[in-house]
Amino acid sequence: MAEGLGTRRGDDLRAFTMLAAMWVRVSWTYRASFLVMTAASLVITGIDFVAILVMFGNVDALGGFGLGEVAFLYGATATCLGLADLVVGNVERLGRQVRLGQVDAMMVRPVGLLAQVCAHEFALRRLGRIAQGAAVLAWSLTVVHVAWDPARVAMLGSLVACGTAIFVGLFVLGAAFQFVSSDASEVANAFTYGGNAMTQYPLTIYPTEVVKALTFLVPVAFVNWYPALFILDVPDPLGLPDWLRFAAPVAAVVVCSLAALGWRAGVRRYRSTGS
Amino acid sequence: MLYAAVAMSSFRRYATYTAATLAGIFTNSVFGVIISFAYIAVWRQNPDAGGYDVTDAVTYCWLAQAMIMTVAIWNGGTTDDVAERIRTGDVAIDLYRPVSLLGWFLAGDLGRAAYHLLTRGVAPTVVGALLFDLRFPANPLTWLAFLLSVALGVVVSFGIRMLVASSAFWLLDQTGMLSLSAVFAMFFSGLAVPLVLFPEPFRSVVLALPWSAYVQVPIDIWLGQRHGPGVLGGLAFQAGWGAVLLLACAALLRVADRKVVVQGG
Numbered sequence: 001m002a003e004g005l006g007t008r009r010g011d012d013l014r015a016f017t018m019l020a021a022m023w024v025r026v027s028w029t030y031r032a033s034f035l036v037m038t039a040a041s042l043v044i045t046g047i048d049f050v051a052i053l054v055m056f057g058n059v060d061a062l063g064g065f066g067l068g069e070v071a072f073l074y075g076a077t078a079t080c081l082g083l084a085d086l087v088v089g090n091v092e093r094l095g096r097q098v099r100l101g102q103v104d105a106m107m108v109r110p111v112g113l114l115a116q117v118c119a120h121e122f123a124l125r126r127l128g129r130i131a132q133g134a135a136v137l138a139w140s141l142t143v144v145h146v147a148w149d150p151a152r153v154a155m156l157g158s159l160v161a162c163g164t165a166i167f168v169g170l171f172v173l174g175a176a177f178q179f180v181s182s183d184a185s186e187v188a189n190a191f192t193y194g195g196n197a198m199t200q201y202p203l204t205i206y207p208t209e210v211v212k213a214l215t216f217l218v219p220v221a222f223v224n225w226y227p228a229l230f231i232l233d234v235p236d237p238l239g240l241p242d243w244l245r246f247a248a249p250v251a252a253v254v255v256c257s258l259a260a261l262g263w264r265a266g267v268r269r270y271r272s273t274g275s
Numbered sequence: 276m277l278y279a280a281v282a283m284s285s286f287r288r289y290a291t292y293t294a295a296t297l298a299g300i301f302t303n304s305v306f307g308v309i310i311s312f313a314y315i316a317v318w319r320q321n322p323d324a325g326g327y328d329v330t331d332a333v334t335y336c337w338l339a340q341a342m343i344m345t346v347a348i349w350n351g352g353t354t355d356d357v358a359e360r361i362r363t364g365d366v367a368i369d370l371y372r373p374v375s376l377l378g379w380f381l382a383g384d385l386g387r388a389a390y391h392l393l394t395r396g397v398a399p400t401v402v403g404a405l406l407f408d409l410r411f412p413a414n415p416l417t418w419l420a421f422l423l424s425v426a427l428g429v430v431v432s433f434g435i436r437m438l439v440a441s442s443a444f445w446l447l448d449q450t451g452m453l454s455l456s457a458v459f460a461m462f463f464s465g466l467a468v469p470l471v472l473f474p475e476p477f478r479s480v481v482l483a484l485p486w487s488a489y490v491q492v493p494i495d496i497w498l499g500q501r502h503g504p505g506v507l508g509g510l511a512f513q514a515g516w517g518a519v520l521l522l523a524c525a526a527l528l529r530v531a532d533r534k535v536v537v538q539g540g
Contacts, residue, residue, distance in 0.1 A: 047462050058324040059321045183292055186298035186299045186301070186302045
């Protein structure tokens with residue numbers, strides 16, 4: 001196992017790309033269906049934002065933030081979730097693959113299990129969610145006032161990278177739990193889609209204890225909230241320390257490391273199906 | 276009673292997946308907490324938005340979570356079996372059974388809904404009541420009307436899902452139609468945001484559409500937003516849409532009946 005870990009990672013990535021490309025070609029065969037599903041994914045994920053617009057039809061601020069700022073938070077978290085969902089979203093179907101015995105077949109192939117599970121039936125239509133999130137994010141940037149400087153541009157790039165990494169980690173952690181209980185895929189939704197739903201709003205709408213839990217326990221606050229405080233130049237309304245707004249990379253590394261450990265523990269625990 | 280037996284066995288079929296049920300309850304509860312705080316923020320700014328107070332709004336949020344599986348807002352239920360049986364051709368067997376196909380699957384779906392109401396309906400509501408201040412009906416008649424309203428909501432939802440499933444007679448695959456109908460159901464049922472918050476011309480339109488029978492009408496009965504004749508009006512509204520949709524299903528099935536070709540037959 002230990003020999004040439006670096007090359008193995010590279011092989012996995014190459015295998016993932018090839019398998020994903022194959023599934024893209026498969027879905028492109030049914031072109032009309034692919035386009036309809038992508039459009040549907042765009043509209044369905046957009047409903048959340050229309051709901052926020054309806055709320056803003058009744059109020060002019062949520063938790064002290066206006067529509068532009070909320071749209072920025074919404075667009076940022078939606079883009080990150082969309083990117084993570086595109087790459088590793090398929091792991092949430094691990095339980096089903098365990099039940100169908102497909103994981104056994106994957107285990108004997110000379111490619112990493114995670115790469116295979118993620119690439120299996122790779123769904124390019126998830127671009128719909130990314131497009132929708134990115135559109136809201138782009139629109140919000142025309143509304144809110146940001147004093148752009150190199151640090152803020154870099155922070156926006158880091159927001160997308162670290163936010164995506166945090167959601168990737170949460171997806172994989174949730175899938176690792178399905179080695180324990182293959183029916184319980186919905187528990188993971190509470191952290192991935194739930195984390196996305198939580199961070200669509202300014203965290204000022206939650207009690208301080210909840211914000212602390214979202215910072216230190218399930219660190220989705222680092223996906224968009226702390227970077228946004230820096231980009232929009234807003235003092236932390238909850239009075240938490242200022243260095244937190246630069247800590248997203250740390251949170252991403254911690255979540256992804258835990259996910260890697262969790263995944264390994266899950267694979268070791270795997271006892272095939274039917275027993 | 277045949278249909279009662281079908282409903283009962285469907286109830287037991289769904290009751291098999293305990294881990295999935297517990298996981299679903301957990302997730303519904305997490306979303307209930309998130310949306311509650313969002314609504315509290317809205318009603319703090321505008322204390323009588325949509326004619327609700329903040330307690331009404333938070334209660335609405337938890338009841339809507341309770342309704343997701345019960346009324347099958349995100350699709351699912353026995354109509355998925357119908358679509359699959361149309362695709363594989365097994366529906367031919369259902370069509371020559373000496374029972375109404377519509378009645379058979381409606382009974383099954385009501386059995387499913389009963390199971391989901393008792394588990395994924397009741398449990399998140401209890402969680403919500405422990406965490407937040409919720410409003411409960413004082414009058415036993417209101418409880419009764421609410422239960423009736425949920426049952427009628429299931430019938431309306433079944434009618435729409437059955438129409439979508441029947442599209443498989445022509446399209447072979449219901450997936451595209453399914454995602455389309457999920458968009459309508461999520462938005463126009465009042466799950467995404469209470470329909471009473473919509474600005475006026477839209478508000479009247481969405482309240483008249485069949486999807487409002489899924490979430491908005493039952494919850495308004497629970498909250499006492501509808502009382503006296505308003506309750507009867509709400510129930511009549513749901514029953515009317517239910518009847519129209521079931522008649523449409525029956526008509527569509529009669530047309531499809533002539534179209535079914537059994538492989539090799």
